Amino acid sequence: MKLSERQKSMLAFIAEFVEENNYPPSIRDIGTACSISSTSVVKYNLTKLERDKLIRREKEVSRGLSLDWARLQEAGLAADLAGAPAAQQAADGSAFTFFQVPVLGYIAAGEPIQVETADHYTADEWLELNETLYRNPDQLYALRVQGDSMIDASVLDGDIVILRHQERAENGEMVAAWIDTQNETTLKHFFLEGDQVRLQPANPSYPEMFLPAAEVSVKGKVVSVIRQLE
Amino acid sequence: MKLSERQKSMLAFIAEFVEENNYPPSIRDIGTACSISSTSVVKYNLTKLERDKLIRREKEVSRGLSLDWARLQEAGLAADLAGAPAAQQAADGSAFTFFQVPVLGYIAAGEPIQVETADHYTADEWLELNETLYRNPDQLYALRVQGDSMIDASVLDGDIVILRHQERAENGEMVAAWIDTQNETTLKHFFLEGDQVRLQPANPSYPEMFLPAAEVSVKGKVVSVIRQLE
DNA sequence: CTTGACACCGCACAGATGTTCTTGTATAAT
């Protein structure tokens, strides 16, 4: 199922419109927004989208259409759309969205964590976060911290770190790094020095690690830390 | 603002309809469902509801209406309605709830923050949290931390602390404390020693404060710390 | 070259839908 640019822009507009107005756009609304002069072309593409089950449509009902977020998510299209998994009304009437982040397991000098295979369905716990705080929520996941090797960076044993999945990191960033030779994932500050990687704990009582760049792969970068005291 | 039975049933129907169809009902839809034979009567009542700001309406747009959950909640009407913001469907179909926490301002050795008067409608920012992590969410609020006086407790400048509103604290807990004589709220570890209160920063370069218990009032206890690195 | 699928355009039409006008019925205040 591949979509034309036009169809993508239509989806984007529909999402945006619903987000803003709380009711769906008419065919002509869509046409104007997506620079489609003919209503029948809008209908034509709408039918396509409906065939792919990305939207639902009620025949002969004004503005009788809605997005199927489940399918959009499945198709990897939800991320680009306004008001993703569920659009909600904040207390002030403005619309905003929330999303869920899977807590995939523990990180430390502990067992390996297969971030790639652990998907949204194997996670045993979830965090719910406000979109205003994060971008690209579909790339986020969370881990519980075990050990105090990052204590000087104010990350304590038991904290939850939220990471954005990415393979590269800037020097000094706090990352989850997979160490090939040791078969484990660890939370450290990352420094690339020539063809060596230095993984530095933020606790002087733990040693730095120097490893060949080939043996280290970055699994994600810490974007947030959450601690429960109660 | 009191509503007629008819208006209540209209609200209920609109909520139910939107929940089910993802688009709003037409005037005639409402009429049929609420046993109103005339479209003008529906419009009449819709106008009333709009005057009370319980719904929003776009003139001359088919199905151009939406519920204002904030106002409905305020009026205590939201609970009876289908699809109220509090109830959501998780990906696995199970229901769970989330809630919002107002970010009321900054805390430090800074300006006073009137937690009592700052209610859910004056907050300029919100956090959204999963209920599974917190109990009694209605007593929660959040503050941004200014300054590094709690750095040794791993609370950094810029962090957001979530507090539970309470007047009492156990020794050693991290609290937001109002200091009468200085007209300010500050974040410190709390110790009651006789009729004196010791407020201790978690940073050796800041001094402890000893104050008469009468001059200190606890505004809340820190239950969580959130940090954004990105 | 012809054909057919595909994406697109314009337009006219009919059905869907909000609005307005007139009328009628209570109830409470004057």
Add this chain to the structure above:
DNA sequence: ATTATACAAGAACATCTGTGCGGTGTCAAG
């Protein structure tokens, strides 16, 4: 009684809006 106000009905109207149909240009297969 009279007036004002809230609530309701029905019909006519205007416009919003989805649908259908004829037509165009492109492109690859036959």
